[in-house]
Amino acid sequence: MVDFEYKSRYDVLDLEKIVALLRSERGCPWDREQTHESIRRNFLEEAYEAVEAIDNKDPAHLLEELGDVLIQIVFHARIEEEQGSFNFGDVADAICKKLIYRHPHVFGDVKAENSDEVMLNWDQLKRAEKGQPTTASAMDSVASSLPALWRAEKIQDKAKKVGFDWPDVSGALEKVFEEADELKEAVQSGEGVEEELGDLLFAAVNVARFAGVDPEDALHAACVKFAGRFKYVEQEAARLGRELKDMTLEEMDRLYTEAKGL
Numbered sequence: 001m002v003d004f005e006y007k008s009r010y011d012v013l014d015l016e017k018i019v020a021l022l023r024s025e026r027g028c029p030w031d032r033e034q035t036h037e038s039i040r041r042n043f044l045e046e047a048y049e050a051v052e053a054i055d056n057k058d059p060a061h062l063l064e065e066l067g068d069v070l071i072q073i074v075f076h077a078r079i080e081e082e083q084g085s086f087n088f089g090d091v092a093d094a095i096c097k098k099l100i101y102r103h104p105h106v107f108g109d110v111k112a113e114n115s116d117e118v119m120l121n122w123d124q125l126k127r128a129e130k131g132q133p134t135t136a137s138a139m140d141s142v143a144s145s146l147p148a149l150w151r152a153e154k155i156q157d158k159a160k161k162v163g164f165d166w167p168d169v170s171g172a173l174e175k176v177f178e179e180a181d182e183l184k185e186a187v188q189s190g191e192g193v194e195e196e197l198g199d200l201l202f203a204a205v206n207v208a209r210f211a212g213v214d215p216e217d218a219l220h221a222a223c224v225k226f227a228g229r230f231k232y233v234e235q236e237a238a239r240l241g242r243e244l245k246d247m248t249l250e251e252m253d254r255l256y257t258e259a260k261g262l
Helices: 012-023 029-033 040-055 059-082 088-101 115-129 135-140 148-160 169-189 193-211 215-239 249-261
Strands: none
Touching: 012 029, 012 059, 040 059, 059 088, 088 115, 135 148, 148 193, 148 215, 169 193, 193 215, 215 249
């Protein structure tokens, strides 16, 4: 047993010490064995759980989940510190410098009258900082690990900044219909289905962007809606003494249409 003073309140320095202890020879075998790759999924899961707390407007849950996200950051920093690369203090230093650099309207003499001007300055500074001389290079920098719908949205937004965009949503909508027809042809021929499906999804994201709708939120809502309607179908079938596997598609679709009307 390793002694560690119990206190009524801890801070980030204490968290660093605890993680360092867990990773040490005197600590926990599981913690000591972990790598960036082995806990990569943990990082994503904790971030999503924090977002769920935000969606549920649950401050107590958010406090807990932000702590789970924070320990992931400290843990990854500790792994690098053991390898002699950087430590958590370097992480904090880097983000402080980035925030000051990218807010010259706050920490410098640059003028920004509104959020649009702030974002324009931010994007220009970011590209200069990361050495992205072209829009294509900025697109390449969009993380491939992002959910695909968000990645599409960010890439489209970068094209918009240089004027490569429809003047209004009507052009984006027409593209959806065009891509849907091409997907239909691909399905019928059995060739290029994945490519054409991707083009259709990309076009749909464009419409979402014009409408100011988060495509991930929209698809999530559609999943929830479908599951709710299917639950009704299942319950109604049971009430009628039927099992879904013994019903025709037309019969199930009739119940599904009823669910849509509720």
